Amino acid sequence: MRYFFQQLGHGFIPLFKATGKVTLMVKSVIVWLFKSKLEFEEIIKQSVRIGSDSLIVVCLINFFTGMVLALQTGYSSKSLFNEPLYIGTIVGFSIVKELAPVLTAIVVAGRAGAAVTAEIGTMKVTEQLDALHTLGTNPARYLLIPRYIAFIVTLPLLTVFADFLGISGGFVVSLVKLGVPSTVYWNDIFTFMDISNFMHGFLKSIFFAFIIATVSFHKGLGTKGGAEGVGKATTDSVVTSMVLILVFDYFISAAFVFVGII
Amino acid sequence: MIEIKNLVKKYNDKIILNGINADISDGEIFSIMGPSGSGKSTFIKCLVKLVFPDSGRIIVDGEDVLGGKNEFELARMRRNFGYLFQDGALFDSLNVMENVCFGLRYLTDIESSKYERIAKEKLSLVGLKDIQSLRVSELSGGMKKRVALARAIASEPKYILYDEPTTGLDPVSSEKISELIVSMQEKLDITSIVVTHDLKLAFTISDRIAMLHDGKFDLAGSPGDLKKSEDPFVKKFIKDSICHDMKDVKNK
Ligand SMILES: Nc1ncnc2c1ncn2[C@@H]1O[C@H](COP(=O)(O)OP(=O)(O)OP(=O)(O)O)[C@@H](O)[C@H]1O
Numbered sequence: 303m304r305y306f307f308q309q310l311g312h313g314f315i316p317l318f319k320a321t322g323k324v325t326l327m328v329k330s331v332i333v334w335l336f337k338s339k340l341e342f343e344e345i346i347k348q349s350v351r352i353g354s355d356s357l358i359v360v361c362l363i364n365f366f367t368g369m370v371l372a373l374q375t376g377y378s379s380k381s382l383f384n385e386p387l388y389i390g391t392i393v394g395f396s397i398v399k400e401l402a403p404v405l406t407a408i409v410v411a412g413r414a415g416a417a418v419t420a421e422i423g424t425m426k427v428t429e430q431l432d433a434l435h436t437l438g439t440n441p442a443r444y445l446l447i448p449r450y451i452a453f454i455v456t457l458p459l460l461t462v463f464a465d466f467l468g469i470s471g472g473f474v475v476s477l478v479k480l481g482v483p484s485t486v487y488w489n490d491i492f493t494f495m496d497i498s499n500f501m502h503g504f505l506k507s508i509f510f511a512f513i514i515a516t517v518s519f520h521k522g523l524g525t526k527g528g529a530e531g532v533g534k535a536t537t538d539s540v541v542t543s544m545v546l547i548l549v550f551d552y553f554i555s556a557a558f559v560f561v562g563i564i
Numbered sequence: 565m566i567e568i569k570n571l572v573k574k575y576n577d578k579i580i581l582n583g584i585n586a587d588i589s590d591g592e593i594f595s596i597m598g599p600s601g602s603g604k605s606t607f608i609k610c611l612v613k614l615v616f617p618d619s620g621r622i623i624v625d626g627e628d629v630l631g632g633k634n635e636f637e638l639a640r641m642r643r644n645f646g647y648l649f650q651d652g653a654l655f656d657s658l659n660v661m662e663n664v665c666f667g668l669r670y671l672t673d674i675e676s677s678k679y680e681r682i683a684k685e686k687l688s689l690v691g692l693k694d695i696q697s698l699r700v701s702e703l704s705g706g707m708k709k710r711v712a713l714a715r716a717i718a719s720e721p722k723y724i725l726y727d728e729p730t731t732g733l734d735p736v737s738s739e740k741i742s743e744l745i746v747s748m749q750e751k752l753d754i755t756s757i758v759v760t761h762d763l764k765l766a767f768t769i770s771d772r773i774a775m776l777h778d779g780k781f782d783l784a785g786s787p788g789d790l791k792k793s794e795d796p797f798v799k800k801f802i803k804d805s806i807c808h809d810m811k812d813v814k815n816k
């Protein structure tokens with residue numbers, strides 16, 4: 303029994319260590335954010351990179367998710383009520399509040415998050431991060447601040463795209479496969495949904511951006527041991543981001559519901 | 565002036581530096597020699613706190629580097645140092661000119677319109693020309709080293725730390741580098757700390773040479789002192805280095 307708790311305790315030590323390191327990293331980012339000029343060129347470059355890396359996959363995934371949602375709800379509803387009811391409402395709520403933000407975040411974690419971890423990790427093992435310190439700047443200022451801003455700007459924008467494409471996917475299937483007239487579909491969406499539903503997903507994606515950026519930076523900065531280490535850091539980063547996105551998704555949603563953004 | 569007192573550094577209980585003492589005065593060229601893995605790179609990294617020593621003191625211009633410094637104080641302290649990394653550590657997302665001028669933006673008030681001219685000038689000092697727009701991946705090993713050198717000296721800091729400036733270079737380029745280090749001292753009164761395996765370089769440029777052995781400086785004296793030294797380790801090191809150089813000559 304005692305052994306069990308000892309092992310459990312040991313399991314938590316790395317977690318506390320990581321939390322400590324992340325806190326210091328974020329603190330240093332905040333401190334330098336106020337101490338140095340923003341490098342807009344770099345922010346734009348990074349945003350374009352994150353956006354273009356993920357845009358096509360995000361659109362594709364969300365379009366098909368919208369389609370399959372419409373298909374499933376349509377046929378379930380048909381078997382229960384003999385006609386497809388409220389397809390637009392169900393697709394709209396699911397996409398805008400849950401699926402678009404989460405799926406987009408997962409794509410960005412896998413694409414841009416991994417790329418950033420690999421980039422920073424490579425810089426770490428080739429001493430380029432040390433070189434930043436000796437050339438009058440530092441990783442927080444030169445690398446992390448522009449990338450934080452880029453993630454926090456780009457992910458919500460991608461989520462808006464995802465909302466649009468998901469709902470369009472649902473629209474195509476309800477029109478073609480289920481024979482729901484287009485006015486009915488859009489009516490189902492706009493009578494029951496309002497800006498607060500949209501904000502629920504949109505604001506969540508800002509948190510997800512923060513999670514992805516923080517995890518990828520933390521894993522990149524902690525890279526050890528050459529090319530192999532970079533590979534390990536990259537996979538670690540993607541897995542950790544995905545788990546944290548899904549776990550925090552619940553808590554952030556619950557918090558939003560609590561404050562009335564539903 | 566850099567004063568180093570009883571510097572100790574361990575990596576996972578393995579003692580690398582075991583009580584180093586040295587005073588490096590302004591305008592001096594101080595070389596550090598020693599076997600591979602003896603901790604030379606670790607030592608100069610400690611000077612700019614890229615590696616945190618376990619104990620001891622480093623005092624630069626009267627200011628304790630190791631005592632509870634926050635990030636800003638540390639950044640301010642590092643501005644006085646140029647650093648040539650052993651493997652160059654060039655930014656591979658930038659081209660040669662951007663690499664050479666990287667520090668100017670943060671360390672000096674020089675307008676960016678002058679960067680190109682400065683890059684050209686520094687590159688010619690290390691014997692390179694017409695490569696400003698190449699990417700780092702397009703450079704040879706020796707070119708990388710020299711570009712990194714140009715980057716380290718670009719902002720003309722008060723202290724420059726060179727980690728093996730001539731390793732992997734041909735004799736002509738090596739000669740050029742040793743002239744460069746000396747001229748930096750003569751013209752700008754820059755203090756240089758040079759880690760090297762190159763006996764010829766160390767003997768021609770150094771005011772003092774330290775031999776790092778078992779985590780301590782065995783000897784920190786002039787090249788003449790080193791030649792006369794009776795210390796068995798120093799004698800063997802010099803003898804072996806010379807033999808090694810001779811072999812190189814023979815092979816050619
Ligand atoms: N980050 C690290 N973690 C653990 N051990 C390290 C680390 N960096 C260096 N070492 C160890 O410290 C010792 C000294 O390394 P250092 O790079 O300072 O040697 P060096 O004198 O510069 O050698 P070389 O001439 O080959 O460059 C080596 O034994 C090395 O294994």
Ligand SMILES: [Mg+2]
Nearest residue numbers: 604605606650
């Ligand atoms: Mg070394």
